[in-house]
Amino acid sequence: MVLKAEGLQRAGAFKFRGAYNAVRALVEAGSPAGVCAASSGNHAQALALAARLCGTHAVILMPHDAPPSKRAATESYGAEVIGFDRYCEDREQLQAGLAAERGLHVVHPYDDPLVMAGAGTTALELLQDAGDLDVLLVPVGGGGLIAGCATVAASLAPSTRVVGVEPRASPDVARSKLSGRRERVSVGRTIADGQQLPAPGERTWPVIDALVDEVLTVSDEQIVTAMTFLFERLKVVAEPSGASALAALLAGAVPARGGRVGVVLSGANVDAARFAAIVSGAGARGTHD
Amino acid sequence: MVLKAEGLQRAGAFKFRGAYNAVRALVEAGSPAGVCAASSGNHAQALALAARLCGTHAVILMPHDAPPSKRAATESYGAEVIGFDRYCEDREQLQAGLAAERGLHVVHPYDDPLVMAGAGTTALELLQDAGDLDVLLVPVGGGGLIAGCATVAASLAPSTRVVGVEPRASPDVARSKLSGRRERVSVGRTIADGQQLPAPGERTWPVIDALVDEVLTVSDEQIVTAMTFLFERLKVVAEPSGASALAALLAGAVPARGGRVGVVLSGANVDAARFAAIVSGAGARGTHD
Numbered sequence: 001m002v003l004k005a006e007g008l009q010r011a012g013a014f015k016f017r018g019a020y021n022a023v024r025a026l027v028e029a030g031s032p033a034g035v036c037a038a039s040s041g042n043h044a045q046a047l048a049l050a051a052r053l054c055g056t057h058a059v060i061l062m063p064h065d066a067p068p069s070k071r072a073a074t075e076s077y078g079a080e081v082i083g084f085d086r087y088c089e090d091r092e093q094l095q096a097g098l099a100a101e102r103g104l105h106v107v108h109p110y111d112d113p114l115v116m117a118g119a120g121t122t123a124l125e126l127l128q129d130a131g132d133l134d135v136l137l138v139p140v141g142g143g144g145l146i147a148g149c150a151t152v153a154a155s156l157a158p159s160t161r162v163v164g165v166e167p168r169a170s171p172d173v174a175r176s177k178l179s180g181r182r183e184r185v186s187v188g189r190t191i192a193d194g195q196q197l198p199a200p201g202e203r204t205w206p207v208i209d210a211l212v213d214e215v216l217t218v219s220d221e222q223i224v225t226a227m228t229f230l231f232e233r234l235k236v237v238a239e240p241s242g243a244s245a246l247a248a249l250l251a252g253a254v255p256a257r258g259g260r261v262g263v264v265l266s267g268a269n270v271d272a273a274r275f276a277a278i279v280s281g282a283g284a285r286g287t288h289d
Numbered sequence: 290m291v292l293k294a295e296g297l298q299r300a301g302a303f304k305f306r307g308a309y310n311a312v313r314a315l316v317e318a319g320s321p322a323g324v325c326a327a328s329s330g331n332h333a334q335a336l337a338l339a340a341r342l343c344g345t346h347a348v349i350l351m352p353h354d355a356p357p358s359k360r361a362a363t364e365s366y367g368a369e370v371i372g373f374d375r376y377c378e379d380r381e382q383l384q385a386g387l388a389a390e391r392g393l394h395v396v397h398p399y400d401d402p403l404v405m406a407g408a409g410t411t412a413l414e415l416l417q418d419a420g421d422l423d424v425l426l427v428p429v430g431g432g433g434l435i436a437g438c439a440t441v442a443a444s445l446a447p448s449t450r451v452v453g454v455e456p457r458a459s460p461d462v463a464r465s466k467l468s469g470r471r472e473r474v475s476v477g478r479t480i481a482d483g484q485q486l487p488a489p490g491e492r493t494w495p496v497i498d499a500l501v502d503e504v505l506t507v508s509d510e511q512i513v514t515a516m517t518f519l520f521e522r523l524k525v526v527a528e529p530s531g532a533s534a535l536a537a538l539l540a541g542a543v544p545a546r547g548g549r550v551g552v553v554l555s556g557a558n559v560d561a562a563r564f565a566a567i568v569s570g571a572g573a574r575g576t577h578d
Contacts, residue, residue: 007524008524012524227561228561231526231561231564232560232561235296235297235301235525235526235557236524236525236526237520237524237525237526268524271521272516272517272520272521272564272568273568273569275520275561275564275565275568276564276565276566276568276569277565277569279561279562279564279565280562280565280566280569
């Protein structure tokens with residue numbers, strides 16, 4: 001088993017790779033007034049940091065009730081954060097209005113070829129470091145990470161079986177793989193908040209459809225087991241979504257048969273208090289939909 | 290700030306360095322029947338692993354009430370674990386009897402020049418990686434780690450100020466530094482179980498006396514703050530003792546004045562459940578002596 005610990009990536013998740021790739025390309029193509037996105041998650045911090053490193057401005061729309069730590073972290077990278085009411089206001093409309101008014105370029109968290117390509121460098125480095133793999137396990141949310149990784153694997157290691165993993169409560173990509181078309185699901189409760197999406201992306205889906213071999217689902221309990229394993233045995237932090245691919249392996253859901261398995265740990269942005277609640281069971285209550 | 294993350298060391302703590310150095314020297318000098326120690330902590334696992342790597346046998350005396358995970362981890366490295374009743378039986382006597390009967394060599398967890406020298410490679414690597422440091426902060430328990438590190442610093446970077454840090458509940462080395470002789474204290478409750486020792490070692494003390502500039506103390510609350518910082522910002526695990534030196538720096542107890550500060554994170558062997566209890570306050574109750 002070879003792990004790619006993207007929790008140790010800048011801003012604590014693989015998201016920086018895609019954001020940086022997109023922002024750098026925009027700036028090189030003729031600097032826009034800046035970039036923007038609506039996010040309270042890892043994409044917000046990644047885009048803020050990428051903009052700072054590329055010398056442009058980032059504006060992040062974030063719900064008023066986002067954790068103060070997320071807002072502070074995003075602002076600490078120099079971004080401008082604008083709050084909105086996620087129950088009364090439409091984020092897409094707000095974002096489009098903001099972009100038009102200020103001449104900002106919207107960087108989507110996953111449904112953008114440059115973001116997908118940037119995310120794919122995760123697999124590029126893993127294959128360079130680890131050599132050939134029989135199986136590559138990748139967490140799936142919107143699908144940007146696995147689309148990029150599957151593209152890299154198809155080119156450099158075509159015999160590698162690329163397997164996605166998502167929470168059982170949000171099985172949109174697994175169902176889409178079974179039916180062969182983009183399926184929309186109602187998203188249930190899960191601790192894996194980075195993967196709570198109702199459907200694969202418009203642009204990520206065709207890549208997943210063509211290049212991903214299989215998508216499995218895991219329970220919150222299996223994710224907690226993987227987070228605990230990483231903490232106690234490898235001494236590294238993973239957020240719930242970040243541990244989901246490993247969860248499938250530890251649960252025996254992946255027929256590895258002694259082969260070489262690569263696992264992407266996609267991120268580690270979880271507060272210590274939330275980790276404590278999750279590990280002690282308080283954070284996992286009622287989430288096994 | 291440059292951190293040396295010994296939690297990522299083999300067996301999860303700096304202890305492996307000293308144990309390996311001692312066991313290898315013993316085996317090279319003519320193989321003993323094996324090595325032994327009384328420990329339920331990091332030294333047990335370190336010695337077990339060192340013995341396996343050097344092709345000899347390790348016997349560990351461990352209290353019957355030691356956490357099952359510690360016993361299992363020690364056995365997983367191939368050691369023989371013998372339980373004893375720490376309330377009725379004398380561990381020194383048991384250990385001496387066992388060593389005599391079986392021809393085993395006792396490897397002390399810190400009060401041994403080979404163990405101290407091995408532990409000192411922590412500072413050797415840190416100085417090689419980071420270059421000159423103005424201050425080097427090192428957790429202090431029995432004193433083996435800081436004795437080794439101070440010896441290395443005195444030789445390679447004599448202008449580096451070497452500062453030890455121990456829990457406020459167990460200030461034996463800090464008091465000894467103030468009085469200039471080995472002081473014995475009654476050890477209070479603290480979450481930093483790796484540093485609950487009543488007096489500096491007989492062999493570590495003269496080195497600490499000569500080469501360590503100062504020893505500071507930190508509260509359990511300050512240690513929890515450091516553990517949380519490491520978890521949330523650097524995404525790495527530290528056990529309470531392992532975070533103690535960083536705790537002093539974050540608390541502003543070290544006059545760093547913009548200089549280059551090296552900090553040893555000495556270990557990361559803490560169960561997720563215990564980390565959860567500590568972070569949520571349950572594990573720190575009544576420990577601020």
